[in-house]
Amino acid sequence: MEIYGLKTCDSCRKAIKALPQARFVDVRSEGVPDAVMAAARDTFGDALVNTRSTTWRGLDEAARRGTPEALLSEHPTLMKRPLIADGDRLFLGWTKDVQAALGVT
Template identity: 70%
Template sequence: MELFGLKTCDTCRKAIKALKDAHFVDVRTEGVPPEVMKAALAQFGPALINTRSTTWRALSDEQRQAPPLALLAEHPNLMKRPLISDGDTLHLGWTKDVQAALGVS
């Protein structure tokens, strides 16, 4: 299991603490493999981009129109976090539904 996020993100820290066997990948330093990002975009669509972030608000309207994969490659902290890859299954966020699906109580 891989957990993609930011080491400074409180939600990611909670997920890391609960998923002790997960391999943490900091998206700022290591990035997300292109095949995982493409699969996540196909599954989650626009929900993959955190439009409530300060980074999003700082972007111009022109920058916001960039293709999502290009936008996330340039600004990895725009990705909603955490993105969890559990085999062939992807989970986005750290909601009660995600926790239940991963067997975390």
Template identity: 65%
Template sequence: MRLFGLKTCDTCRKALKSLPEAEFVDVRSDGVPEEVMQRALRLFGQALLNTRSTTWRGLDPAERERSPLELLAENPTLMKRPLIESEGELYLGWTGETRAALGVS
């Protein structure tokens, strides 16, 4: 199991605390493998972008129109977090649905 997120993200820290066996991958320093990012984009579409982030608000309208893969490659903090890869499945966010699917209460 791998958890892609940011060390400074409170939600990622909560998820890691509940998933101590997960390998943590900091998207800012380590990035997300292209294959994982492509799968995540196919599964989650625009929901993969955190449009409520400070980074998103700092982009001008022309930049926001670029492909999500380009935006995420240049600005990994734009990714909604955490992105969790477990047994071939991907989960986005630390929602009740994600916790249930991973068997965490």
């Protein structure tokens, strides 16, 4: 199991604490493997881009009109976090539904 996110993200910290067996991958320094990103885009579509983030608010209108692929490639911190890969299953965010699906109580 891998958790893709940022060390400074509170949701990522909660996921790391609840899933100690998972390997944490910092998207700022290591990025997300192309295959995982492609699967995440197919699964979550536009929801993969966090439009409430500080990074998003700092983009101009022209940059915001880019495709999710281009935005996430250029600004990996725009990804909604955490992205959790558990085998062939993907989860986005740290909601109660995600926690229940992963068996976290």
